[in-house]
Amino acid sequence: MKPATFQLLHKMINIEPGLISERADCWVPFPCVPDNLRAKYSINGLFLRPFGVFKRDIEIDFKQKARPYPVTEILQCCTRDKNGKTPKQNFFWDLTAGKRIECLLTIVMSGYSSKLSIHLCCLNDNCRQPMEVEISQEEIADFQLQNDKADSFMIQIGDKGHLIRKPTGRDQIEWLNTSFANEDAAMKGMLRTLLHGDDKTSSDIRYPMSDERVKTLNKSMDELDPLVNFDLRAYCPYCDKENRYEINLEELSLYKLQEAQKGLLQTIHRLALHYHWREEDVFSIPPWRRYHYLDLIEKEETL
Numbered sequence: 001m002k003p004a005t006f007q008l009l010h011k012m013i014n015i016e017p018g019l020i021s022e023r024a025d026c027w028v029p030f031p032c033v034p035d036n037l038r039a040k041y042s043i044n045g046l047f048l049r050p051f052g053v054f055k056r057d058i059e060i061d062f063k064q065k066a067r068p069y070p071v072t073e074i075l076q077c078c079t080r081d082k083n084g085k086t087p088k089q090n091f092f093w094d095l096t097a098g099k100r101i102e103c104l105l106t107i108v109m110s111g112y113s114s115k116l117s118i119h120l121c122c123l124n125d126n127c128r129q130p131m132e133v134e135i136s137q138e139e140i141a142d143f144q145l146q147n148d149k150a151d152s153f154m155i156q157i158g159d160k161g162h163l164i165r166k167p168t169g170r171d172q173i174e175w176l177n178t179s180f181a182n183e184d185a186a187m188k189g190m191l192r193t194l195l196h197g198d199d200k201t202s203s204d205i206r207y208p209m210s211d212e213r214v215k216t217l218n219k220s221m222d223e224l225d226p227l228v229n230f231d232l233r234a235y236c237p238y239c240d241k242e243n244r245y246e247i248n249l250e251e252l253s254l255y256k257l258q259e260a261q262k263g264l265l266q267t268i269h270r271l272a273l274h275y276h277w278r279e280e281d282v283f284s285i286p287p288w289r290r291y292h293y294l295d296l297i298e299k300e301e302t303l
């Protein structure tokens, strides 16, 4: 028999000895970080790992009221630099909402599947058939790359153009912790946060805006960060009609990551039940051995 030639697909990253339990062959490059954040946090090469494998992954509470909190915790949990160090938590709060979603999607797709499956239900009332769309990591990265090219956008308020920046995780928390009287107040409050310098006190955002203007501004803000307000057009294979679907990629990613956490808890449960191991015992062996033991248990059970 001739030996087969093979190629290693993933780069091995050496993690410092203290983090040996997180040694893995599936670290993937962290999405592109803007230069200002690189400099602020001395970032030099970051990597992400899959979620639902290590002990820290069972400590994330997905039931927190505000989604930005578990998002930040997951990003922090799955990010390391070349020396095995994790950036400060503020780094993750300073990432734009779109970049945070791109990171979550990268983590989801670094796991078992390199594609993101989105389940849709046809919007045509006479059809309503379920269908599935698959988006690849490359498609998401290309999409976000276009968006990465601009940090700020010009929007029209009244007769004047104003420069606004993209919202960050920190902005999301600030908005969630503020109670706005109505949509007009919310829109202005959000704009005020994102406006540059002197524009924050502009008279254009002090007075009530028409519904039409609020709608236009909403649309402009949607276009600022397309992964935050993601939508796609899909043809239904049953009725051949095209519809536009709004997808909350943050919610979808968190759902998939929570499923991964449930899978890990199930693994601990099975190994604990079978071998009377404690959580620490389960995590003291590498994931591949855990899967091997699970296979053996399953084979025994099917005998």
Ligand SMILES: [Zn+2]
Pocket (backbone or CB within 6 Å): 122, 123, 124, 127, 128, 129, 236, 237, 238, 239, 240, 241
């Ligand atoms: Zn249809």
